[in-house]
Amino acid sequence: MVVSVYRSDELTPADRMAWTTLQSQASCRDRPQMANPFLSPEFTLAVGSRKHGVRVAVAREPSGEPVAFFPYQRFPGGVGRAVGIGLSDCQGLVHRPGFQWRADELLSACGLALWEFDHLAAGQHPFERSATGSFPSPVIDVAEGWDAYLAQLRKKSPSFTRTTLSKERRLKRQHTDVHYVHDERDPAALRTLMEWKSAQYLRTGLNDRFARPWITQLVEQLFHTRSEPFAGILSVLYADGRPVSAHFGLRTERVLAWWFPAYDPAFAKYSPGLILLMHLAEAAARDGIAYLDLGRGESRYKDSFKTGELSVSEGLVSRRHPVAFALGKSHAPVRALADAVFSHAQLFGRADQLLKSTRRPREGRKST
Known part of the structure; x- marks a missing residue:
């Protein structure tokens, strides 16, 4: 060698x-x-x-x-x-x-x-x-398309699926201009996500990653990185003209890595993070992604969404x-x-x- x-x-x-x-x-x-x-x-x-x-x-x-x-x-x-x-x-x-x-x-x-x-x-x-x-490391397999995954999700986690879809309908009834942007290019939305995430770290007693300048700079750099087929993808759920949940992750040709999700606590009753993940999976399937890697770590929402696990x-x-x-x-x-x-x-x-x-x-x- x-x-x-x-x-x-x-x-x-x-x-x-x-x-x-x-x-x-x-x-x-x-x-x-x-x-x-x-x-x-x-x-x-x-x-x-x-x-x-x-x-x-x-x-x-x-x-x-x-x-x-x-x-x-x-x-x-x-x-x-x-x-x-x-x-x-x-x-x-x-x-x-x-x-x-x-x-x-x-x-x-x-x-x-x-x-x-x-x-x-x-x-x-x-x-x-x-x-x-x-x-x-839980994964969401969308290689067969969104419809196939959604059918599998309804069968595997019927109550969870119904509740999440119902909360999105309620969000749309009670707020205006509810929409999802899969690849948001506004840096202000990224800053909002990092502010939410820092607040979440503090609430939960975890070390605030974004208190380290190099990590903030790294995420900002990856947000602006575009090559074939790599990209930093910022996905945002909007309501009333402002972000209510967001996620920043990385993608290659066939894999999208779930990395930094967060939401506005004022909208917690709608579970905006779960709504965003459903839209993200749908958009990923449409873009030719084979699976979303949700990352190591146990979580109820990961268990509900996953189709399988890597190690x-x-x-x-x-x-x-x-x-x-x-x-x-x-x-x-x-x-x-x-x-x-x-x-x-x-x-x-x-x-x-x-x-x-x-x-x-x-x-x-x-x-x-």
Whole structure:
């Protein structure tokens, strides 16, 4: 395996096109998770423009043709994490069908002692062997069209479906100009969504992601990102001339990732978020999306809407290295261990230098 490592902004247009092509082929070869937008070059490039250390390892044939892309973020001491960990709902290696690799060899080529993941796509066996847990990621399959999905939803969750449709009718009776915009391009609507989401985080006692400027900037950048077939999609439900619920997510050719939903609490009695998701599924089916990935995490509304589940896992894969050995001697949770490494990076400075000096030479341009 010939591996070259690049900064995310060093990838050539040809390499980015090859990456996108591998994703497109995956969606047609019963490997749907590999087509997830969080595994797209656009997401990696966007995170790389906001965070240091984002790299992409490219495995090539002797002819130079790319056969696999491995995005990661590198920290001192040879510590690696999935790109956008904590934000990304799908992680791993994007590769050609039948491509084989060894985790230790790949980490060595990347100059990593270890790599942490929390949403590893199923089927990444060299990494899955080190997983500490596996979790369902609910999906809405609309490949057969909206009518087929709605019929299935009525059968699976009849009371839920009737109630949601009834609330939309009541919303229309009691308010004016109720309509749905699938791909809203007004930045003001995105700002409204982020304000709602921040308020929701505070109400529920969760960490406010949008209090971090880099995350706000990342979402704004992805909102303006348009390539074929990747896009940031802002969907909005309006009433009385203003937004009442909204969602911002990412799409590729056949997958739409559910990411940041929120609504105006003043309209809570109508369940505007559920109404929006029904419209979103209908519009996605019309646009040729095969499924909506609702993301890891249990929720009553996800259980009601889902047609099935994919699987993601979390864990830490490592190779023989002082940093990996030090972590392996502890029984603390993976995330706590990794955070300890980052907060005491100087302790691993010499190990990092040793790692770089002993790394096997690789062909092509490379960054560390």
